[in-house]
Amino acid sequence: MKPSSLRFGRVAVATALMCAAMAAAPMSASAQVSTYDPHYMVMDPPIIYPGAVVRIMAVPPKGATGGSVRLAGREFGGFLEKGLLWVYIAVDLNTPPGPYRLDYTMGDWQGHRMVTVRDREFAEERLQVSSSFVELGELTLARVEREKARLDEVWYSRSPERRWELAFLQPAKGELGSPFGLRRFFNGEPRSPHSGLDVKADTGEPVFASNSGRVVVAEDQFFTGNLVVIDHGLGLYTYYAHLSQVGVLAGEIVERGELVGLVGATGRVTGAHLHWGAKLGGARVDPETLPGIVLSGRPAVEPDDDPDDKADDKADDSVEGSAEGAMEDSTP
């Protein structure tokens, strides 16, 4: 049997079952039963930017014990609390702006809304680096492919339980370095945009779990060096790269603020720093948008700064930061 006729056969059976169910129940109720339009459904923040976590809160239909949302080809699981369905969603860093259909399922009910992904400008960094930093040999490429496939398996799996409750924490003390989404050009060639947020810290400084979860990766990889990935549930992960030492094992449960390793310069980097990343539903998201986060590492800005001066300072900083060595090639 051809696959198409098999599929058609299934549809025919499903339709027959549905007709039987409708015949047994009053028409008015059963015709509407699968569509649900919550009278309260909000997004916080109300605007979707590429790489930013958004919280959806909605009143679920009576009897629904959970729900999920689909957006831009990704699925996000939710949980019930205080009479509301809560779902954290995001679109990837590289998602083109425009209208998108957001589908939701709550128990046996479903519906959709149209949402807009806004355009977000990311800073650019152009650097001259030695060619040995960007060119990879055949064996290395094979390794990189293997490691990417393994991590993709992690990012696209989703533990059904939420393992965190309180706000996410900045995992290491220090000023923030290269921001999330920074578009990098090495020797004029575009590289992967910066997938995380860098914290300026010296080798040996402690790195803490940003929130509670289960360690799913604790190993050495080519780009990231010593890498720890924590599964927080519902498809949300944080990871910690370039560690000089890993203090946890895969499979371990860690509490928010627990030591997971030490800052280092392992992997494809030119100096010590913490690369801190987050993934939600497989999308690369900005750790600065994780639920409840308050960051301590942004350098203070003088209130009377001239805007032009500030722009100059910023440009100087990024070059200086790289010269100091807190720079890496692609991370996941």
Ligand SMILES: [Zn+2]
């Ligand atoms: Zn980084």
